Amino acid sequence: MNHILNLFNYWVFVLLLMIGFYAVIARDNLVKKLLGLSIFQAAVFLLFISMGKVSGGTAPIVLDGDWDAIFSNPLPQVLILTAIVVGISTLALGLAIVVRIKEAYGRISDVDAPERRSGPP
Amino acid sequence: MIAVLTIFLLCLCVITALGVVRAGNLFTAVMLMGIYSLLMAAVFLLLDAPDVALTEAAVGAGISTVLLLSALSLTAEEEHAGGIEPVLAAAVVLITAAIIFYATFDKPPLGDPDAPVHRHVAADYVPMTQEQVDIPNVVTAVLATFRGYDTLGEVVVVLTAAIGVLFLIGPDAPQGRHAPSGNLAEGGLKHHQPLRIVGKIAIPFIILFALYVQFHGEYSPGGGFQAGALLAAAIILYGLLEGRHAAASVIHPAVLRTMAAGGALLFGGVGVTTMLLGGRFLEYNVLRDDPIDAQHLGILVIEAGVGVTVAGVLILIYHAFAARGRP
Amino acid sequence: MNLVPHLPALQVVLPLLVAPILVLLRDARLCWLAALATSVTGLCIAIAITGQVLDGETLRYAMGGWAEPHGIGLRVDELSTVLLLVVNGASTLALLGGRASLLEQVGEPRQNLLFAAWLLAVAGLSGILVSADAFNIFVFMEISSLASYILIAGGPSRRALPAVFKYLIAGTVGATFYLIGVGMVFMMTGTLNISDMELRLAEVGDTNVIIVAAGFITIGLALKAAVFPLHAWMPNAYAFSPHIVTAFIAACSTKVALYVLLRMDFFVFQKNLVNHEWQFAFVLMPLAAFGILFGSIAAVFEQNIKRALAFSSLAQIGYILLGASLITVAGFNAAVLHLFNHALAKGALFLAVAGIGMRFAHLRLDEVRGAGRRMPWTLTAFAVAGLSLVGIPGTAGFVSKWALILAVLDRGGLGVALLVLIIVSSLLAVVYVGRIVEALWFGEPAGKDQAVREAPPMMLVATWIAVAANLWFGLDASLPGELAGRAAEDFLRHLP
Numbered sequence: 001m002n003h004i005l006n007l008f009n010y011w012v013f014v015l016l017l018m019i020g021f022y023a024v025i026a027r028d029n030l031v032k033k034l035l036g037l038s039i040f041q042a043a044v045f046l047l048f049i050s051m052g053k054v055s056g057g058t059a060p061i062v063l064d065g066d067w068d069a070i071f072s073n074p075l076p077q078v079l080i081l082t083a084i085v086v087g088i089s090t091l092a093l094g095l096a097i098v099v100r101i102k103e104a105y106g107r108i109s110d111v112d113a114p115e116r117r118s119g120p121p
Numbered sequence: 122m123i124a125v126l127t128i129f130l131l132c133l134c135v136i137t138a139l140g141v142v143r144a145g146n147l148f149t150a151v152m153l154m155g156i157y158s159l160l161m162a163a164v165f166l167l168l169d170a171p172d173v174a175l176t177e178a179a180v181g182a183g184i185s186t187v188l189l190l191s192a193l194s195l196t197a198e199e200e201h202a203g204g205i206e207p208v209l210a211a212a213v214v215l216i217t218a219a220i221i222f223y224a225t226f227d228k229p230p231l232g233d234p235d236a237p238v239h240r241h242v243a244a245d246y247v248p249m250t251q252e253q254v255d256i257p258n259v260v261t262a263v264l265a266t267f268r269g270y271d272t273l274g275e276v277v278v279v280l281t282a283a284i285g286v287l288f289l290i291g292p293d294a295p296q297g298r299h300a301p302s303g304n305l306a307e308g309g310l311k312h313h314q315p316l317r318i319v320g321k322i323a324i325p326f327i328i329l330f331a332l333y334v335q336f337h338g339e340y341s342p343g344g345g346f347q348a349g350a351l352l353a354a355a356i357i358l359y360g361l362l363e364g365r366h367a368a369a370s371v372i373h374p375a376v377l378r379t380m381a382a383g384g385a386l387l388f389g390g391v392g393v394t395t396m397l398l399g400g401r402f403l404e405y406n407v408l409r410d411d412p413i414d415a416q417h418l419g420i421l422v423i424e425a426g427v428g429v430t431v432a433g434v435l436i437l438i439y440h441a442f443a444a445r446g447r448p
Numbered sequence: 449m450n451l452v453p454h455l456p457a458l459q460v461v462l463p464l465l466v467a468p469i470l471v472l473l474r475d476a477r478l479c480w481l482a483a484l485a486t487s488v489t490g491l492c493i494a495i496a497i498t499g500q501v502l503d504g505e506t507l508r509y510a511m512g513g514w515a516e517p518h519g520i521g522l523r524v525d526e527l528s529t530v531l532l533l534v535v536n537g538a539s540t541l542a543l544l545g546g547r548a549s550l551l552e553q554v555g556e557p558r559q560n561l562l563f564a565a566w567l568l569a570v571a572g573l574s575g576i577l578v579s580a581d582a583f584n585i586f587v588f589m590e591i592s593s594l595a596s597y598i599l600i601a602g603g604p605s606r607r608a609l610p611a612v613f614k615y616l617i618a619g620t621v622g623a624t625f626y627l628i629g630v631g632m633v634f635m636m637t638g639t640l641n642i643s644d645m646e647l648r649l650a651e652v653g654d655t656n657v658i659i660v661a662a663g664f665i666t667i668g669l670a671l672k673a674a675v676f677p678l679h680a681w682m683p684n685a686y687a688f689s690p691h692i693v694t695a696f697i698a699a700c701s702t703k704v705a706l707y708v709l710l711r712m713d714f715f716v717f718q719k720n721l722v723n724h725e726w727q728f729a730f731v732l733m734p735l736a737a738f739g740i741l742f743g744s745i746a747a748v749f750e751q752n753i754k755r756a757l758a759f760s761s762l763a764q765i766g767y768i769l770l771g772a773s774l775i776t777v778a779g780f781n782a783a784v785l786h787l788f789n790h791a792l793a794k795g796a797l798f799l800a801v802a803g804i805g806m807r808f809a810h811l812r813l814d815e816v817r818g819a820g821r822r823m824p825w826t827l828t829a830f831a832v833a834g835l836s837l838v839g840i841p842g843t844a845g846f847v848s849k850w851a852l853i854l855a856v857l858d859r860g861g862l863g864v865a866l867l868v869l870i871i872v873s874s875l876l877a878v879v880y881v882g883r884i885v886e887a888l889w890f891g892e893p894a895g896k897d898q899a900v901r902e903a904p905p906m907m908l909v910a911t912w913i914a915v916a917a918n919l920w921f922g923l924d925a926s927l928p929g930e931l932a933g934r935a936a937e938d939f940l941r942h943l944p
Contacts, residue, residue, distance in 0.1 A: 010225040012131040017628075018218045019138045024617060026210035031147050031189070031196065035154055037620055039138050042161050042181065044628055049170050051635045054239060055232030059169045060247070061341065062257040067247065070234070072169035074259040075243040076634075078268055079583055080173050081260075082275045083627065085346060085431075086590045088180050088188075089282035090620050092438050093594055095192040096289040097601060097613045099445060102196040103297030104606035111610045221628075224660035228635065241638030241648070242517050249518065270511040270520045274575070274587035277464055281568050281591055284471060284561050285598040293557035297606060382468035389465040402457045404513030 009050035016043035028109040030098045034091060041087045045080045052076035127167045134160045147197070151189040158182040171342035172260045175334070179350040184435055187357055191442035195301055254416045256339040264344065265420040269403045272423070273388050275346075276430050280385050283434040286441045301446050310362050320362045327355040335428050339417075345424035349431025356432075357439045365443040368436070377437045384430025388423045395419075455500070456509045456522040456578045459493045459532065460588075462486060463571035467564040476551065476559035483563040484543045490570060491536040494529070501529045502930065508580075516580060517641035523580035526935040530784055530928065531700070531707050534791040535573045537917075538699035539566070541799065545910025546692030549802050553690040554602040562602055566696075569595035573704045582630045583640045585708060586623060589672070593619045596701055600689035611684035618671055618681040625668025626708075632661035633716075646716045646942070653720035662717045666709060666727065673705035675732075675769060676739030679762050686758035691802035694754060698761060699795035703787050706765065710772055710783070718775075719944050728773035736773060737869055739766030744876035748883070753801055753811040756880055757794065760837065763873055764790045770866065771852050778855035780939045784932035785925075786848035789836070792921060793845050796833035796914035800826050803903030803911060804888075813884065817891025822900040827888050829911045834881035836918040839874055843922040847929070849874070 016039060023036025052073035060074035102108050137157040144150040158181025165174035229236035250262040264272055288294065310316050331351035334343030360368030372380075392402040400407035405419025451458070466486045470479050500507060501524060509522040524532070543566070554562055572592025579585050597619070601612045634640055636657050637648040652658055667678075674682040682702070686694050717724050743763030750756035768790070771783030801811065803826040808816050820827035836843035839850075849870070856866040893900075902908070921928060 007225050007228065007230065008128055009131065009231050010228055011222070012135060014218055014221045014225065015135050016138055017221070018214045019135070019142055021217065021621075022210055022214045023142045024621060025213060026207050027142070029147070030613060031192065032142075032150065033617060035141050035150055035189075037617065038154060038181075038185065039141060039157065040621070041624055042158065042177075044624055044631065045173070045177070046161065046164065047628065047631050049165050049168050049173060050231055051228075051236070051238050051631070052170065053168045053232050054234045057169055057232075057234075059171050059342070060259040061171070062251075062259070067251045071247055071259065073239050073243045074246055074263050075640075076238070076631075077170045077173050077260050078263045078271075079640075080170070081176055081264060081346065082271055082583075082587060084173070084176050084180055085275045086278050086587070088185055089278045089594060090590070090616070091185055092188055092282045093285040093289075093597060094613070094616050095188055096286045096441070097597075097609055097616065099192055099195045099290050099442070100294075100297065100601075101609045101613065103300040104609055105297070106299035108196045111613075220660055220663065224632065224656045227655040227657045236635070237638045237648075237652070238635050239638065242640070243638060245518060266512060267514050267519055271584055271587050273464075274584070274591060277467075277568065277571075278587065278590050278594060280468060280471075281565070281594040281598070284467075284564050284568070285594060285601075288558055288561040288565065288598050289601055291558075291561075293555075295555070378471060382471045385468045386465060389461065389468075392461065393465070396454060396457075401510055401513045402454070402461060403511060406513060 009046065013043050013047045013050065016040075016046065030101065030108045030111070031095075034094045034098070037094070038087065038091060041083070045083060048076040048080045048083075123167055127164060130160055130164050130167070134164065147193055148190075151186060151193065154189065155182045155186040158185070172258075172344070172347070175342050175347050176350065179347055179354060183354050184350055184357070187361070187439065188442060191439065195442070195445055253412065254420075255413050256417070256420070258339055258341065258344075260342075261338050261344050261420065261424075265423055266403075266405060266416060269423065272427065273385075273392070273403070276385050276388055276427055279431055279434045280381055283381050283437050286438045290441050290445050292444070311364065317362050320358055324355050324359055327351055327358070331355065335424065338424060339420065345427030346431050349428040350435060352428070352432040353435035353439070356436050360439060360443065365440060369440065372436065374437065374440050377433045377440070380429050380433030381437055382430075384426040384428070384433060386426075387429065388426035391419055391422050391426070452496075452500075453509070455493055455497050456507050456524050457511070459490060459497065459578055460571055460575040462493070463490060463567040463574070467567040467571065470560050470564040470567065473560050476556050479560045479563045480543070480547050480550075483567055484540070486567055487536065487540040487543050487570060490574070491533075491540045494532040494536045497524055498529050498533060498927075498931070501526055509578075517639050517644040520584050521580040521641065522578045523643075524578050525938060526931045527707065527710070527784060527938070528577045530788050530931050530935065531577050531704060532574060534703065534788060535570060535577065535700045538696050538791060538795050539570045541795065541910045541914050542692050542696040544913075545799060545907035546695075546802065547906065548904050549692045549806055549907065550690060552806065553604050553692075558602070562599070565595045565598040568592070569599060569696075569701075573700055576704055576708060580642050581640050582633070582642055582645065582712070586627050586630065589623055589626070589708070592701065592704070593623065593672075596697055599693040599697065600685050602690050602693065603688040604690070605688050607684065608688035611681075611688045615681040615685045618678070622668040622671035622705075625664045625671065627668075629661040629663075629665030629668065632657050632664070636661075642711065642716055646719060649716065649720040654722055658717075659721065662713070662721060662724065662727070665712050666732075669705050669709040669712070670735075673702045673709060673765060674762060675765060676735055676742055676762060679739070682762065683755045683758040686761070687752055687754040691754075691798070691805040695795055695798035695802055698758070698798050699791040702761070702765060703768075703791060706768055706787065714772075714780070714939055715942050719942055725775050728775055732769055733773040736766040736769035737866070739763060740770065740869060740873045744873040744880070747880040748876055750880075751812050751814070753804075753813065753816070753884055754798075756884065757797055757801065760877065760880065761790075761794060763877075764794070764837075767849075767852060767870075771855055774855055774859060775943070776855060776858060777936045777940050778851070778858060781932045781936035782848060782851035782855045784935050785851050785928055788928045788932070789844040789848040789921065792914065792918050793833055793836040793843075796911060796918055797830060797837060799907070799911040799914055800830035800833060803907050804830075806903055806907070807900045813887045817887050818889075818893035819900060820889040821893075823902045825908050826903045826911065827885075829908075829915045830888070831885050832915050833918055834885060836922065838877045838881055841922075842919070844918045844925070846922060847925045
């Protein structure tokens with residue numbers, strides 16, 4: 001039982017990763033693909049933050065000058081702050097492309113279809 | 122107790138994620154996505170990561186929801202069935218899942234203080250922060266000084282997104298023949314009195330909170346990025362309530378451009394200054410005689426750069442989406 | 449102030465900080481000049497760094513003054529140098545010749561944003577090459593990727609948009625896979641510094657987590673490097689981007705992803721993972737072989753010149769991967785040489801294509817027939833660069849293909865099979881290059897082509913500099929040879 005609890009966060013990470021990944025590859029709607037991508041990325045955030053947790057620790061902010069308290073690991077948190085920013089930047093750019101695709105084609109799914117004709121043999 | 126709460130929230134995360142994928146209406150999917158981010162933020166808080174939680178809440182639940190909704194108002198709400206064969210997709214996904222699942226069994230258990238990730242570099246950051254930087258928020262110390270170069274990269278990523286959005290759907294970008302006429306986001310919610318009143322009461326508090334987060338980031342959760350996102354949220358909220366032009370009259374888009382580029386230049390400028398003073402790039406110690414004072418100064422300035430760029434970029438992106446469409 | 453110790457940092461920081469300034473400028477010509485000047489300076493820095501590396505130094509730089517592994521370090525060795533020259537050289541030549549073409553294809557009002565994105569792409573790619581930190585590589589990978597999406601989306605056809613969206617999805621999934629892998633390694637070692645990872649992996653190299661992490665990193669980077677069969681995003685992204693952008697991106701962006709793949713697989717995992725060579729023997733080598741065949745055949749049947757060259761790139765990426773997956777010193781040497789030489793050949797070809805693109809709206813073979821008679825200089829350049837792509841003696845392409853053949857022959861029976869593969873695909877290259885050249889020189893012009901004249905002088909200059917580099921490095925391969933040789937020696941030190 002304890003073993004399951006200990007790895008629960010990682011299993012949820014796997015599940016969320018796969019739900020997002022499924023949306024990215026199986027859905028044809030471009031906005032849905034981007035939503036899938038966001039779920040996918042958020043799952044990775046969970047992986048990093050989970051590995052940074054220390055039992056009995058607190059957030060890595062020193063209160064009242066107590067530098068010797070047990071702190072959770074600050075490094076994964078820093079990395080994920082950066083990754084969140086990267087995620088929103090990708091989302092914004094992706095949405096801008098979707099808006100242009102809508103303007104150019106009049107639809108936001110199945111835009112790939114005309115390309116298939118001239119694809120490789 | 123906290124473990125149970127975490128498990129409960131994580132289950133909700135999975136359910137909402139499934140909802141996002143299954144929802145046929147994109148508006149529903151976007152709303153569920155906001156809830157997903159908020160749940161995730163709560164989990165981060167329980168896992169001792171308040172900085173990350175604050176950011177995920179402001180960005181994931183706030184800004185990205187607004188962007189998605191603005192994009193939807195320009196595209197379409199209903200999703201039509203289609204895509205590659207679900208069987209093939211499911212197979213790819215399941216194989217990948219099985220592989221990672223296989224990996225989880227060798228992972229150190231959650232919270233194990235002896236896990237390698239806590240024993241090496243990370244273990245030194247707390248004493249190093251105490252001796253050489255002396256600010257209480259270790260996350261800010263790592264972000265702004267030990268890994269400041271990454272943070273500069275992050276600011277540039279945000280700026281790149283703004284450049285891209287302006288390039289693609291800015292005022293000079295070409296429009297296709299299917300461009301929609303008018304834009305729902307342009308006008309605001311002028312006819313919804315209750316929303317306007319409640320919303321406008323919130324705005325000053327958000328701005329105040331943003332300033333607090335900006336200048337108190339060394340002592341409590343927060344910093345330039347979160348502050349920038351909050352400030353942007355306040356202005357965007359104003360725009361949603363009163364219309365885009367009202368938001369543009371608060372901060373003009375030309376000013377926003379200057380903010381977006383200027384923040385990154387301010388950050389980089391600190392690096393160039395330290396080089397000129399004989400240090401390495403972003404080596405704040407050379408800024409002043411006392412290294413700890415110098416660290417504080419460096420962190421203050423670069424955090425300001427981060428905040429200015431992030432606020433400028435996010436508002437700029439909002440304007441680009443809200444102004445799109447035929448006049 | 450002595451600039452020399454700061455060179456690795458300046459290589460990245462200079463374009464990174466000029467880009468925001470360009471956002472604020474309005475004048476298209478000024479922006480082009482600033483971008484070109486920055487790029488030329490970047491090339492000079494890269495050359496200066498090469499000089500230092502050739503003197504036997506591995507350059508190191510501690511960002512923020514914090515020593516590795518606590519701070520982020522920069523580290524420039526022979527392998528990084530080869531690609532620093534490629535990235536900055538390709539950017540400089542493309543900018544030098546590309547002003548008119550970019551003005552025509554993207555339009556005047558957005559030039560400042562375009563050049564800002566261009567410099568960010570250069571900064572991102574250079575940042576990956578000089579970094580010694582696995583997470584920092586992720587950050588700069590994202591800078592370069594987002595910037596490349598912008599550049600590609602500038603293409604005049606509406607089909608650029610779905611192409612770039614596909615690239616964005618593939619690129620983000622690839623980068624996220626890489627991040628997952630790095631996260632898992634970080635979890636087991638507690639470090640993000642690449643050299644430190646290699647040391648600390650020794651204890652945990654046989655855990656499931658690390659094996660899976662290596663897989664994720666390799667797949668993610670293979671997706672970014674357009675390794676067969678993960679190349680679906682590539683042909684259209686190359687075909688529909690502005691011509692000059694194609695010349696720049698095709699010369700360097702997939703190669704930088706391959707660089708990270710080599711760096712992680714060989715300099716971090718190879719020493720520590722039991723049976724890690726199986727990943728190469730049973731997965732990457734077959735994929736490389738299929739990629740070579742598929743790419744070459746698809747190029748032969750493709751009507752659009754840019755798409756044909758994109759499929760050819762797929763085959764060439766296969767060559768590089770094939771050399772690396774031999775896991776021998778000779779193979780690694782050949783792979784590094786081909787990274788350099790293929791960039792020269794493809795860069796020159798796409799520059800020539802950009803010249804043709806200035807005179808023809810569509811780059812389909814049946815529409816550009818007979819163009820060679822009106823623009824002989826461009827077409828001669830195309831033909832010579834094509835010879836280098838095929839690997840004719842006297843050109844740069846020959847040097848690396850020959851090195852690859854020698855490396856392959858060390859492998860006995862398998863080597864003979866691979867040799868046959870290389871010969872077949874080279875013959876296919878003769879066919880696909882030959883058929884383009886034939887159509888351009890000997891085809892009957894389709895309809896009225898009064899408007900067709902030689903490409904603008906600046907573009908010819910840039911194209912011919914690239915062609916001259918192909919010939920120079922074909923006759924005297926000592927510079928890339930020396931760098932690749934030393935990179936291979938370094939590689940030897942990281943074998944178990």
